[in-house]
Amino acid sequence: MYFPSWxxxxxxxxxxxxxxxxxxxxxxxxPHRRLPEFSSFIARTNTCxxxxxxxxxxxxxxxxxxxxxxxxxxxxxxxxxxxxQIVIPQDESAASVKKILCEAPVESVVQxxxxxxxRPPGQENPKMPTGEIEIKVKTAELLNSCxxxxxxxxxxxxxxEALRLQYRYLDLRSFQMQRNLRLRSQMVMRMRxxxxxxxxxxxxxxxTLFKKTPGGAKEFLVPSRxxxxxxxxxxxxxxxxxLLMIGGFDRYFQVARCYRDEGSRPDRQPEFxxxxxxxxxxxxxxxxxxxxxLLQYSWPSDRGAVALPFPxxxxxxxxxxxxxxxxDTRFGMKIIDISNVFRNTEIGFLxxxxxxxxxxxxxxxxxxxxxxxxxxxxxxxxxxAVDHFNQCSLLGKLRLECADLLEKKGxxxxxxxxxxxxxxxxxxxxxxxEDNPRELESAHHPFTAPHPSDIHLLYTEPEKVRSxxxxxxxxxxxxxxxxxxxxxxxxxxxxxxTLLKEDVKLLSHLLQALDYGAPPHGGIALGLxxxxxxxxxxxxxxxxxxxxxxxxxxxxxxxAPDCVPPEDLKPxxxxxxxxxxxxxxxxxxxxxQES
Ligand code: ASP
Numbered sequence: 223m224y225f226p227s228w229x230x231x232x233x234x235x236x237x238x239x240x241x242x243x244x245x246x247x248x249x250x251x252x253p254h255r256r257l258p259e260f261s262s263f264i265a266r267t268n269t270c271x272x273x274x275x276x277x278x279x280x281x282x283x284x285x286x287x288x289x290x291x292x293x294x295x296x297x298x299x300x301x302x303x304x305x306x307q308i309v310i311p312q313d314e315s316a317a318s319v320k321k322i323l324c325e326a327p328v329e330s331v332v333q334x335x336x337x338x339x340x341r342p343p344g345q346e347n348p349k350m351p352t353g354e355i356e357i358k359v360k361t362a363e364l365l366n367s368c369x370x371x372x373x374x375x376x377x378x379x380x381x382x383e384a385l386r387l388q389y390r391y392l393d394l395r396s397f398q399m400q401r402n403l404r405l406r407s408q409m410v411m412r413m414r415x416x417x418x419x420x421x422x423x424x425x426x427x428x429x430t431l432f433k434k435t436p437g438g439a440k441e442f443l444v445p446s447r448x449x450x451x452x453x454x455x456x457x458x459x460x461x462x463x464x465l466l467m468i469g470g471f472d473r474y475f476q477v478a479r480c481y482r483d484e485g486s487r488p489d490r491q492p493e494f495x496x497x498x499x500x501x502x503x504x505x506x507x508x509x510x511x512x513x514x515x516l517l518q519y520s521w522p523s524d525r526g527a528v529a530l531p532f533p534x535x536x537x538x539x540x541x542x543x544x545x546x547x548x549x550d551t552r553f554g555m556k557i558i559d560i561s562n563v564f565r566n567t568e569i570g571f572l573x574x575x576x577x578x579x580x581x582x583x584x585x586x587x588x589x590x591x592x593x594x595x596x597x598x599x600x601x602x603x604x605x606x607a608v609d610h611f612n613q614c615s616l617l618g619k620l621r622l623e624c625a626d627l628l629e630k631k632g633x634x635x636x637x638x639x640x641x642x643x644x645x646x647x648x649x650x651x652x653x654x655x656e657d658n659p660r661e662l663e664s665a666h667h668p669f670t671a672p673h674p675s676d677i678h679l680l681y682t683e684p685e686k687v688r689s690x691x692x693x694x695x696x697x698x699x700x701x702x703x704x705x706x707x708x709x710x711x712x713x714x715x716x717x718x719x720t721l722l723k724e725d726v727k728l729l730s731h732l733l734q735a736l737d738y739g740a741p742p743h744g745g746i747a748l749g750l751x752x753x754x755x756x757x758x759x760x761x762x763x764x765x766x767x768x769x770x771x772x773x774x775x776x777x778x779x780x781x782a783p784d785c786v787p788p789e790d791l792k793p794x795x796x797x798x799x800x801x802x803x804x805x806x807x808x809x810x811x812x813x814x815q816e817s
Contacts, residue, residue: 260303265333271304273338275354282357283335284308285365287395294324296356299334302400307341307356308334322362329368329375329395335361383764387778390769402758402766405522409754410477412520413497420519421512423473423499428462430455430479436724437668439482442492445794455481458747460667461732463500464707467743468735472502477750485775489699489752489763492775499704500745506690506706509746510534510645513694513702517643525757526641532694534645545618547649550698552642553625553635557617560585584617588624594631595624603627622698636697638759644695648673651680651689652721661723666691668718669732670705671744684721694748701753704746711736 260269266285273282286301297308310323326332336359347353372388373381375395386393393399417423434441434454441454456462458480466474478498484490497516501509510532518528533551540549543556561582564572575581588595595603606623610616625635651672652662662684664670672680673688680687694702708714711733718724718733726733754766764770772778791797 269303270299270301270306271351273306273352273355273357275340277338278340278355280338281335282338283333284357285331285333288326288328288330288332288368290328291324294320297323299332299357302404304351306352307350308336309339309356309358311359316360319359319362322364323359326364327368327370329371331365331368333363333365334359383762384772384778387764387770387772390779394768398760398765399768402754402760403768405758406750406754406766409520409522409757410497410750413516414477416516416519417473417475417499421473423475424471425476426466426471426474427476428456428459428466428478430481432456432461433728435461435728436718437664437722439484442481442483445791445796447793447795449795457482458496459498460669461729463498463745464669464732464740464743465735467500467502468738468740472741472743474501474745475499478747488773489755491751491763491767492771494763494767495750496747497750498745498747500743502741502743504706504742504744506647506692506744509704509706509744510692513746513748514643522757526639528641528643532643532645534647536648537646537650538648540646541614541618545615545621546698547646547693548695548698548700549618549644549646550622550625550636550642551644551695552637552640552697555586555588555621555624555635557584557586557621559583586617586621586624588628590628590633591624594628594633599627640697641756642697646693646695647691648688649691649693650685651676651687651691652684654685662721664722665689666703666705668722668724669707669714671708680716680721690744692746694746696753696756699752699756700749701756702746702748704744706742706744709736709740709742711740 260272261267264285265283267281267283268277270284270286284299284301284306286299286306289298289300289305291297291310295310295312297310298305299308308323311319322332323334334357336357338355339358341347341354341356371392373379373385373392375392377397381393394403414425418425431444431453432455434443434452438460439457441457444453444455446453459476459478463474463476476498478496479493480496481493482490483492499509499512501512514528514530514532518530521528535549537547540547542559543549544551545557559582561576561584564576564583567573567576572583575583603620603623607616607620610619613619629635649665651665651670653665655661655663666689671690673690676687690706692704693700708717714736715726715733718729719726751763751766754760755763758766760766769777769779776782788797
């Protein structure tokens with residue numbers, strides 16, 4: 223029997239022991255650790271993927287989806303654990319069982335009971351973990367029949383992402399989604415073990431109905447029944463976790479849902495998950511060591527060992543050598559300052575650049591460029607430079623663009639099996655505001671403490687102050703960020719009111735709390751979706767989230783966000799002011815009400 227590669231992966235991936243079940247790790251964690259009981263409390267006796275020659279002669283009951291049928295003789299049944307071959311009985315006495323198994327469409331759900339028997343000699347399938355056995359069926363029940371599917375479940379059948387999102391519950395049956403979400407759950411479990419059991423953290427839930435406060439990303443608003451008053455969905459539990467420190471919970475963590483109304487971006491979701499952490503009496507090194515240990519402990523063993531400590535680079539060095547604050551350090555091609563070579567040049571545009579304050583000439587050496595890059599590639603690089611001119615991150619982007627071009631020619635620069643962690647530290651505390659560069663905004667968030675050696679500059683040259691903010695970067699993606707916090711009310715007030723020109727009344731609860739014996743504290747948040755995306759090698763974070771929103775923030779399955787009738791808005795004292803081009807939506811809502 224031919225089994226496509228995705229199916230072989232399914233057996234291998236899901237019927238093997240979990241990646242963490244290596245004896246060394248199990249011993250470290252708990253001497254009593256064992257494989258989970260997959261069939262407790264339910265109708266089946268075994269999973270489809272677990273049966274072997276050691277089960278010969280056993281009477282079993284299996285539940286699963288019909289993967290496919292061959293000549294009305296065999297049927298392959300699938301569950302999350304793997305596939306197993308069922309022999310459809312041919313004798314007259316079992317006509318009703320035969321009818322059920324032969325007539326049920328593919329992807330129907332059936333329950334079968336029978337005996338585990340050896341396959342006839344020569345018919346074993348060594349590529350299939352259950353390939354030595356088959357099930358001689360005695361009874362079968364059709365639990366639910368499947369209509370014609372909008373797409374085949376098989377992974378090799380290409381389907382558009384819109385279709386996958388519309389029928390997400392079907393897409394979730396694929397090997398890829400099963401693997402990703404199960405791996406995610408296992409990694410989170412290991413993180414909980416590490417934090418709670420090994421390091422005494424406690425898991426505390428914080429509200430998701432909060433209020434709009436200054437700093438950070440744009441928040442979603444939630445109407446309340448009080449006229450003109452709104453909750454907001456927190457962009458992170460930042461203030462609550464600091465308040466927990468003040469409340470004496472000195473080691474907090476939460477698998478926290480966060481919300482940011484930031485519009486469409488390829489690697490973002492309006493709601494996403496952070497592993498959110500805060501500790502009292504800690505410094506930057508303490509947080510970094512905690513996170514390194516956490517990732518090493520929860521890292522799937524089949525993704526290679528995580529080497530500690532992670533290397534570290536200052537923000538200034540990252541910008542100078544990689545042109546970005548999240549360098550992909552899997553490959554070189556660093557940016558080199560070659561201003562001195564051109565100090566006495568007569569080339570006009572270089573002279574011009576060097577005569578400007580802090581003007582420099584920089585270069586990237588593209589190894590193999592002369593061999594691999596053709597005229598049209600050079601032209602596309604030139605066009606890229608023109609299109610992105612005046613962005614300071616231009617060279618960083620060019621470096622990645624050149625890497626893309628080389629990889630298209632078959633040069634391997636960014637080994638997908640390599641995980642290159644990097645701490646980026648010593649960020650500036652403030653950056654010029656994008657829309658008004660004469661004003662300052664926080665580089666991280668307004669609660670970040672200044673670098674101890676730069677505190678005096680806060681009162682003279684705040685733009686030069688470095689912060690105690692650290693980011694964790696993996697293969698060129700920011701997967702975490704945090705800081706040591708300001709725990710002095712006066713300093714926090716000065717930063718908010720004088721430097722950031724924020725309305726401090728909105729944060730009076732926090733400022734007041736800082737005055738009541740706030741311990742020194744700091745923390746970090748890891749972006750779980752992005753981390754899982756990298757661990758699983760998925761092309762998009764949507765592939766590691768069960769029910770993600772589309773690129774435009776829509777749920778294509780349920781059509782959220784959706785209109786509500788005006789009377790549903792009345793209790794909230796709000797009215798829709800319909801834009802001119804939305805006539806059709808307005809009308810459909812009216813029709814809906816009339817019908
Ligand atoms: N709340 C921060 C964020 O979401 C993380 C932190 O500072 O701990 O980026």
